[in-house]
Amino acid sequence: MSENSYKSIRNSVIASVLAGVILLVVPEIRAYAVTLLSWLRNSVLWFWEALIDSYALPGWAWLFVFLLALIGSLAIFFEIKGEKAEPEYKKYVEDFMFGAKWRWYWVGNQISNIWCFCPRCDANLVYDDSSCRDFYSDIKKTDFICENCGHSVVASVKGGNKNYAVGAAEREALRRIRTNEYKNH
Numbered sequence: 001m002s003e004n005s006y007k008s009i010r011n012s013v014i015a016s017v018l019a020g021v022i023l024l025v026v027p028e029i030r031a032y033a034v035t036l037l038s039w040l041r042n043s044v045l046w047f048w049e050a051l052i053d054s055y056a057l058p059g060w061a062w063l064f065v066f067l068l069a070l071i072g073s074l075a076i077f078f079e080i081k082g083e084k085a086e087p088e089y090k091k092y093v094e095d096f097m098f099g100a101k102w103r104w105y106w107v108g109n110q111i112s113n114i115w116c117f118c119p120r121c122d123a124n125l126v127y128d129d130s131s132c133r134d135f136y137s138d139i140k141k142t143d144f145i146c147e148n149c150g151h152s153v154v155a156s157v158k159g160g161n162k163n164y165a166v167g168a169a170e171r172e173a174l175r176r177i178r179t180n181e182y183k184n185h
């Protein structure tokens with residue numbers, strides 16, 4: 001076996017081991033790794049055939065191969081980078097609704113831990129949905145009260161209890177995202 005053949009096999013083994021380690025450590029890039037590996041395999045095959053040919057490649061051909069490799073690497077890099085960019089609405093984490101300021105977190109594409117705060121002093125509001133349990137009450141509503149502003153009712157959501165009010169705020173936030181109103185909040 002010639003020295004070139006030995007080097008080629010050795011390099012392939014090193015590349016395979018490295019790729020295996022990367023796949024184990026970072027599962028997200030598995031899809032890209034498959035593309036990269038098939039591209040590498042084709043390159044190695046092509047390289048192998050070039051090596052066992054009796055003639056050497058001219059310099060311009062090696063330059064061409066190098067350029068192709070560079071373009072391939074850059075394409076994969078920018079594809080990974082582009083997919084990691086978050087959608088713009090993920091920066092939308094607070095808005096003024098039903099008289100109070102509501103804040104939340106994003107978990108994937110879901111709104112999480114949404115709650116309301118006093119628009120005057122930013123205190124955490126407490127809720128009172130006792131009207132929903134009052135048999136004689138005509139109006140079902142949830143009041144949100146600021147303890148820091150003399151226990152005044154800051155916001156009121158008509159239609160149901162605390163869970164209903166929180167759901168209504170979440171639905172309103174998602175509606176503003178769909179209509180793009182959130183961009184001018």
Ligand SMILES: [Zn+2]
Binds near residue numbers: 122
């Ligand atoms: Zn307040």
